[in-house]
Amino acid sequence: MYSKSEENYLKAIYHLEAIAKHGVSTNAIAGEMETKPSSVTDMVKKLADKQLVNYVKYKGTTLTEKGKKAALGVVRKHRIWEVFLLETLDFQWDEVHDIAEQLEHIKSQELINRLDKFLDYPDYDPHGDPIPDKNGNIKSAEKKLLAELKKGNQGQLVGVRETSPDFLQFLDKRSIAIGSKIKVLGKEFFDGSMVIQVQGEQFFISKKIAENLYIHI
Amino acid sequence: MYSKSEENYLKAIYHLEAIAKHGVSTNAIAGEMETKPSSVTDMVKKLADKQLVNYVKYKGTTLTEKGKKAALGVVRKHRIWEVFLLETLDFQWDEVHDIAEQLEHIKSQELINRLDKFLDYPDYDPHGDPIPDKNGNIKSAEKKLLAELKKGNQGQLVGVRETSPDFLQFLDKRSIAIGSKIKVLGKEFFDGSMVIQVQGEQFFISKKIAENLYIHI
DNA sequence: AAAAAAAGTTAGTCTTATCTAAAAAATTAT
DNA sequence: ATAATTTTTTAGATAAGACTAACTTTTTTT
Numbered sequence A, B: 001m002y003s004k005s006e007e008n009y010l011k012a013i014y015h016l017e018a019i020a021k022h023g024v025s026t027n028a029i030a031g032e033m034e035t036k037p038s039s040v041t042d043m044v045k046k047l048a049d050k051q052l053v054n055y056v057k058y059k060g061t062t063l064t065e066k067g068k069k070a071a072l073g074v075v076r077k078h079r080i081w082e083v084f085l086l087e088t089l090d091f092q093w094d095e096v097h098d099i100a101e102q103l104e105h106i107k108s109q110e111l112i113n114r115l116d117k118f119l120d121y122p123d124y125d126p127h128g129d130p131i132p133d134k135n136g137n138i139k140s141a142e143k144k145l146l147a148e149l150k151k152g153n154q155g156q157l158v159g160v161r162e163t164s165p166d167f168l169q170f171l172d173k174r175s176i177a178i179g180s181k182i183k184v185l186g187k188e189f190f191d192g193s194m195v196i197q198v199q200g201e202q203f204f205i206s207k208k209i210a211e212n213l214y215i216h217i
Numbered sequence C: 001a002a003a004a005a006a007a008g009t010t011a012g013t014c015t016t017a018t019c020t021a022a023a024a025a026a027t028t029a030t
Numbered sequence D: 001a002t003a004a005t006t007t008t009t010t011a012g013a014t015a016a017g018a019c020t021a022a023c024t025t026t027t028t029t030t
Helices: A004-019 A026-033 A037-049 A065-088 A093-103 A109-118 A165-173 B004-019 B026-033 B037-049 B065-088 B093-103 B109-118 B165-173
Strands: A053-056 A060-063 A154-160 A181-187 A194-198 A201-205 A213-216 B053-056 B060-063 B154-160 B181-187 B194-198 B201-205 B213-216
Touching (some): A004 A037, A026 A037, A060 A065, A065 A093, B004 B065, B065 B093, B065 B109
Antiparallel strands (some): A154 A213, A194 A201, B154 B181, B154 B213
């Protein structure tokens, strides 16, 4: 259907659209794909020819319905393979990404559907991200960064982006863990810092902290 | 390590070496790879530069030890994935080849070793072909066609070549299945037909049938 | 052994996806 | 609003792998 490279671009654009809502910039795609902006321009033109994206010179790129469907197909494969690697083959979480990155490009609908069945139709992957169904429908929202939430929002901690010992100890000291319910009590505009409530207790956290916590609303 | 294309050439040369012992011809490789002889010449030169094959202009190509090891690595992956597709995901025989053809190029030693363990270290793939171990050692000989056996020989059914429903039903009706012990009671010279014994029962089978059953002696 | 046929190689072209360098457009700063 | 900076695009080049057409070597036929 689509080449490996095309699929990777579609997936990158899909992920970036979730953050920057007004058309994804060429530089952003280049960053995500670890490639040069000029390569991105070439590729988005090609994807535009195939009706997979809307591309306006100098303005940005968005997925068309067709492109979104294709991207969700890749995301579905990636996440199902991740479940398989972790649950069936007992891999560690940091080992699975590179392998799933390859497996997601295997061309066979039947394969992924049978794998889905074998795993008993999981709704989420091991990072807490939802797995789209055959038709590209996602049961629940994607996880968000705590930093993206507004005052009054609340959700559950489903993962961390940064995994340094310092950061994990910071969380530990405050009894913030995967599964914790977090509510945003206040948010400062000028520096993005927040006051949050976790299990009755209140904490002040910087923007940097909030940008490294994944939340499910 | 090696590109998909390089791996496919190595595998093709490996398979062809088993038949034509005196250096594989460029045309033979082209046939196996469904490509043009000129493309083969280009590639074998490249493989020769990498010390994976011995290539002598106009004479033929053979695998070096290094090339054989690489080829066996691909064969191992292919056969382990086939076992997985058939045993774990319940695919039919005729569906697995194209998918295994893609999966065999996934780069991860760890993945294939864990899969091997998950499948309980199978010695043969569903077609009866032996699976090389981590170090490229093959436990036993390659399978033979029932048609190649002589009166008095016996062995175990390890695979089928033809996979049409008609043929599979033919076998089913006589309770001939993978694992069945088969003994050749008699063989006619003029048409290659046989009388065989399977679990106490005797059957008459034509040469055509005997040419589609793989046996391990 | 010479002629004919088959097999194999070389040279040049094409596609996909990438890159660098230079130019153009958009954004930010003064 | 003009200048400076950043972002994006264009043009031209490169590498992998495949192709066609022409040429060379080997093998087969007579």
